[in-house]
Amino acid sequence: MALLSFTLSPESLGKFHDALVCLGKFSEVVCIEAVHDKLILTALNSSKSAYASFTFLGNKFFNKYHFRGSTSNKNGSRDKFNCKIYNKALVSVFKGRVLDPTREKDIGVEKCDVSIEDGDGKVKSRFIVKTMCRHGVLKSYRLTFEAVAPMHALFVKESAYNYWKISSKTLREFVEHFGPGTEQLDVYSEEGRVSFTSYTEKIMSGNEILKQPLQTTIAIDTVEFSKFTVEEKLHIVISVKDFKSIIGHAGINNTEVSARYSHPSSPMQITYIVEGIQSEFILMTIGESRAGSATPVPNGSRASSKRPAPRQALEAASSSIRAANMVMPPPPASAAPNVHREASKSKVVRPSPPPPQPSIQPDALFFPDPDGDRRWDPVDFDEEEDEMLLWDAGSDTDVGRVNSGQRLKNTESQNQRSFASNIVSAQYGADDLLPPTQILAPTQRISEVHGMFD
Amino acid sequence: MRFKTSVRNIQTFSKLTASLSSLGKVAWVRLDDDIVRFTIIPETGTQVWASLSVESIFEDYTIQSAAPNNTINLELPLPPLHRALKSALNASSASIRLTKKDGIPVLSLTIITNTISSGNSANGFLNNANSDPFGDNVFREENLDANTGRDREAIVTQDIPVRVLTADSVEGIHEPRVREPDAHIMLPSLMQLKAISDRFTKLALSTAPGGTRGGSAASTSKLELAANMHGSLKLSISTDALNISSVWTGLNNPELDPRQAIDDEDPAEHPSAKLKAAGPDAWSTVRIDGRDWGRVLSVGRLGGRVVACFSNEHALILYVYLPSYDNADESVLTVRFSNLRM
Numbered sequence: 001m002a003l004l005s006f007t008l009s010p011e012s013l014g015k016f017h018d019a020l021v022c023l024g025k026f027s028e029v030v031c032i033e034a035v036h037d038k039l040i041l042t043a044l045n046s047s048k049s050a051y052a053s054f055t056f057l058g059n060k061f062f063n064k065y066h067f068r069g070s071t072s073n074k075n076g077s078r079d080k081f082n083c084k085i086y087n088k089a090l091v092s093v094f095k096g097r098v099l100d101p102t103r104e105k106d107i108g109v110e111k112c113d114v115s116i117e118d119g120d121g122k123v124k125s126r127f128i129v130k131t132m133c134r135h136g137v138l139k140s141y142r143l144t145f146e147a148v149a150p151m152h153a154l155f156v157k158e159s160a161y162n163y164w165k166i167s168s169k170t171l172r173e174f175v176e177h178f179g180p181g182t183e184q185l186d187v188y189s190e191e192g193r194v195s196f197t198s199y200t201e202k203i204m205s206g207n208e209i210l211k212q213p214l215q216t217t218i219a220i221d222t223v224e225f226s227k228f229t230v231e232e233k234l235h236i237v238i239s240v241k242d243f244k245s246i247i248g249h250a251g252i253n254n255t256e257v258s259a260r261y262s263h264p265s266s267p268m269q270i271t272y273i274v275e276g277i278q279s280e281f282i283l284m285t286i287g288e289s290r291a292g293s294a295t296p297v298p299n300g301s302r303a304s305s306k307r308p309a310p311r312q313a314l315e316a317a318s319s320s321i322r323a324a325n326m327v328m329p330p331p332p333a334s335a336a337p338n339v340h341r342e343a344s345k346s347k348v349v350r351p352s353p354p355p356p357q358p359s360i361q362p363d364a365l366f367f368p369d370p371d372g373d374r375r376w377d378p379v380d381f382d383e384e385e386d387e388m389l390l391w392d393a394g395s396d397t398d399v400g401r402v403n404s405g406q407r408l409k410n411t412e413s414q415n416q417r418s419f420a421s422n423i424v425s426a427q428y429g430a431d432d433l434l435p436p437t438q439i440l441a442p443t444q445r446i447s448e449v450h451g452m453f454d
Numbered sequence: 455m456r457f458k459t460s461v462r463n464i465q466t467f468s469k470l471t472a473s474l475s476s477l478g479k480v481a482w483v484r485l486d487d488d489i490v491r492f493t494i495i496p497e498t499g500t501q502v503w504a505s506l507s508v509e510s511i512f513e514d515y516t517i518q519s520a521a522p523n524n525t526i527n528l529e530l531p532l533p534p535l536h537r538a539l540k541s542a543l544n545a546s547s548a549s550i551r552l553t554k555k556d557g558i559p560v561l562s563l564t565i566i567t568n569t570i571s572s573g574n575s576a577n578g579f580l581n582n583a584n585s586d587p588f589g590d591n592v593f594r595e596e597n598l599d600a601n602t603g604r605d606r607e608a609i610v611t612q613d614i615p616v617r618v619l620t621a622d623s624v625e626g627i628h629e630p631r632v633r634e635p636d637a638h639i640m641l642p643s644l645m646q647l648k649a650i651s652d653r654f655t656k657l658a659l660s661t662a663p664g665g666t667r668g669g670s671a672a673s674t675s676k677l678e679l680a681a682n683m684h685g686s687l688k689l690s691i692s693t694d695a696l697n698i699s700s701v702w703t704g705l706n707n708p709e710l711d712p713r714q715a716i717d718d719e720d721p722a723e724h725p726s727a728k729l730k731a732a733g734p735d736a737w738s739t740v741r742i743d744g745r746d747w748g749r750v751l752s753v754g755r756l757g758g759r760v761v762a763c764f765s766n767e768h769a770l771i772l773y774v775y776l777p778s779y780d781n782a783d784e785s786v787l788t789v790r791f792s793n794l795r796m
Binding site (some may be wrong): 108173175176177180209210211212213214216217218219220221223224417 | 480519529531534537538541555558559606607608609610611612613614616617756
């Protein structure tokens with residue numbers, strides 16, 4: 001019996017696909033969470049500096065939505081279903097919209113039924129998509145998933161005293177002005193003018209100067225905003241790539257985008273609602289770059305928010321993760337060298353985009369992990385390749401990683417991997433793991449393979 | 455040192471930068487009282503010397519420097535400039551000035567553009583398009599103070615990093631002198647020429663030994679270009695597998711500009727006169743890289759007339775005469791190809 005089933009109309013299929021594409025810009029795995037009246041898709045990027053979530057309302061977005069809390073689980077009735085799927089798989093499965101209008105007639109989708117089966121060994125755990133197309137063509141997909149609880153970023157609205165709201169179309173126009181290659185976006189307002197600046201903070205000299213990406217500032221009047229209450233002369237800096245990803249999705253819909261934030265190094269929340277879909281993004285903001293690395297001291301009004309210090313206010317984790325942490329077995333032996341290696345690397349400069357190391361505040365957006373701020377460690381790609389060679393490490397965690405597609409990504413950060421291995425131990429069952437044969441070492445070197453005529 | 459100007463014709467400037475940025479990533483820009491010159495000298499490939507009258511792209515032009523003619527030399531990355539101008543395509547105005555930001559010299563492009571304002575007018579745009587042209591709403595009543603509601607301005611500033619070059623550092627760079635051409639001919643429609651050339655280049659690449667991705671041997675496709683002084687242009691490739699050529703006839707061999715002729719030379723002694731006398735079967739030929747050629751032909755978007763000058767087995771020079779503004783001095787873009795050895 002299906003644990004969850006829902007039906008998408010061709011239009012909602014397109015929107016579902018758009019959301020997946022947007023989530024794909026944050027992470028290559030998407031976490032799916034179903035409760036009786038809604039379906040939530042989330043993604044958390046590898047540096048845990050950006051979180052994206054789409055909530056599809058059961059009665060508004062879907063043609064049919066039915067969640068059947070099963071009683072077969074050991075914990076009694078299940079009021080929630082969680083799983084994690086490789087985003088690319090979902091994106092290709094839910095690709096309903098055909099860009100070429102002349103071909104639409106032939107392969108147009110009429111409806112799309114999705115069901116999730118999850119059982120204790122009797123039923124295979126599968127994510128099943130059946131797409132009904134014109135001319136009676138039926139496409140079915142059965143995807144495996146990993147049953148894990150997602151990470152949620154929490155945002156304390158009460159302490160975010162800066163708020164603005166603006167048309168998504170206007171934001172899209174702005175984003176189009178931003179050239180490629182910049183890393184940060186600074187939002188600043190003074191005397192009724194708001195400026196969005198996309199820039200990259202790099203020290204270059206000589207010929208290198210010419211490689212500095214285009215710096216773009218867009219200055220508009222606050223009247224452009226339908227609501228605007230923001231502290232004067234406050235610089236708030238987020239990753240321009242994340243902002244582009246968000247506006248890339250928001251801009252295709254005609255809606256109003258709201259942003260809430262407090263001060264640098266505290267998270268920013270961006271939300272908008274499109275017909276039955278609530279979109280929420282939580283982005284880490286970068287500390288004031290010119291103020292050095294000192295943590296801003298919260299003033300009286302800020303400190304009077306619900307929680308005493310901003311650090312606590314920013315901590316966030318789903319309760320299930322907390323629970324998982326409590327029942328979690330001690331970390332596998334292989335984790336120890338990992339920690340050691342991370343420590344030895346903490347001084348290397350991060351090679352790729354956001355956010356620059358010196359500006360990072362110790363305050364974390366997400367549940368603090370035991371490694372402290374090593375989450376911002378640079379990714380060492382060479383190191384990672386060594387890791388990839390350890391096919392036959394043989395530990396359970398490796399099996400889990402193969403299953404969740406983590407192994408496929410060789411730019412994964414250290415943290416994400418430790419997160420993945422934590423998660424694996426919280427799995428519900430083993431029946432969605434790949435058969436162990438799939439992780440056997442290759443038996444022949446490529447160089448030994450000869451062609452027919454060699 | 456001061457430089458500040460409005461962009462008179464954003465479209466033209468943008469097309470120019472589009473063409474230039476496909477030919478090289480960095481340009482040397484020389485600005486003075488009358489002329490704006492863009493020079494691209496890549497390590498390999500084609501050289502471009504574009505010389506434009508200030509009026510053809512700029513207006514309200516102010517330039518000031520200690521050098522004669524108020525010359526300012528800049529090293530400018532072309533892709534960012536082109537990207538920046540893209541923002542200006544729908545702008546109501548755009549201006550450029552040379553300034554310093556955070557210690558780095560930049561060309562700052564300030565664009566004033568109207569935004570689709572939030573609220574109802576965001577829909578209005580689309581709704582209008584769908585509305586019945588004969589319905590009651592054709593003459594939609596507008597609010598008197600429409601300016602406050604709809605025409606909201608956004609000021610976009612695009613900062614392009616530049617290097618200000620000293621006069622000494624560019625002193626030694628001169629437009630190379632090439633020997634007098636044997637043939638000069640007006641090219642046919644660049645669009646057509648480009649389509650055929652690209653097709654040839656593709657064929658040459660795919661039939662070259664080693665296949666399409668067969669290393670360095672296949673990475674240059676030699677396109678053979680030839681012209682006579684009787685209105686014909688020939689484009690051909692030859693590989694082990696095939697020989698193809700296209701011939702255009704009835705083209706114009708323009709008269710040489712008497713002002714540029716060398717005084718003490720008899721016009722009849724000019725190489726082109728000799729080639730002409732040799733009849734329609736006498737060709738002047740050069741071999742060039744097909745992909746280079748394809749990139750150069752993208753200057754076709756500027757809509758200029760193009761005269762190709764051939765120096766047999768030596769060089770090919772294209773003069774692209776850009777449509778001028780106000781009958782001012784013509785702006786010319788000069789592209790030089792060196793002959794490739796067989």
